[in-house]
Amino acid sequence: MELIFHLDAIRDAARRFLAETKGKTVFAFHGEMGAGKTTFIHAICDEKGIRDIVSSPTFSIINEYRPEDAKNGEKIFHIDLYRMKDQEEAMLAGVEDCLYSGAICFVEWPEKAPGIFPPDTEHIYITLAGSETRKLRIGRN
Numbered sequence: 001m002e003l004i005f006h007l008d009a010i011r012d013a014a015r016r017f018l019a020e021t022k023g024k025t026v027f028a029f030h031g032e033m034g035a036g037k038t039t040f041i042h043a044i045c046d047e048k049g050i051r052d053i054v055s056s057p058t059f060s061i062i063n064e065y066r067p068e069d070a071k072n073g074e075k076i077f078h079i080d081l082y083r084m085k086d087q088e089e090a091m092l093a094g095v096e097d098c099l100y101s102g103a104i105c106f107v108e109w110p111e112k113a114p115g116i117f118p119p120d121t122e123h124i125y126i127t128l129a130g131s132e133t134r135k136l137r138i139g140r141n
Ligand SMILES: Nc1ncnc2c1ncn2[C@@H]1O[C@H](COP(=O)(O)OP(=O)(O)OP(=O)(O)O)[C@@H](O)[C@H]1O
Pocket: 005, 006, 007, 008, 010, 031, 032, 033, 034, 035, 036, 037, 038, 039, 040, 108, 131, 132, 133, 134
């Protein structure tokens, strides 16, 4: 499945993404620096009712978000492996625990620790399609 979206319509793209991937928990977002991984993950979180993302002071390796209405949604891990040297460092940071916790996990730079992902991980590929347009592909082919 492919989505092409302008920044102005990112919430709509996030909604379609969620409908398409219902039931999945671990999402690996591939794409070069500035491709729009963080921006799209934040749009998905907005769509899921998370309201406190912009207030997180620093961008750590593992961010845990909770919806405002806790009973109306599950917690979400947003993980950025960019600064990880290797798989072992990611495991020591507790990334694997998150990935197998059953919670929804959105992961940037999954290629830093490819071996720690569960077999049913959904792989997402984001590429530039224009200055404010992005192409997002779900699945390996
Ligand atoms: N359609 C779009 N979707 C997502 N981002 C877009 C879009 N159009 C423009 N942008 C811009 O592209 C940039 C994407 O930056 P972002 O931090 O999301 O990338 P990233 O893939 O997370 O990079 P990094 O690997 O450094 O973490 C932002 O400045 C965002 O505003």
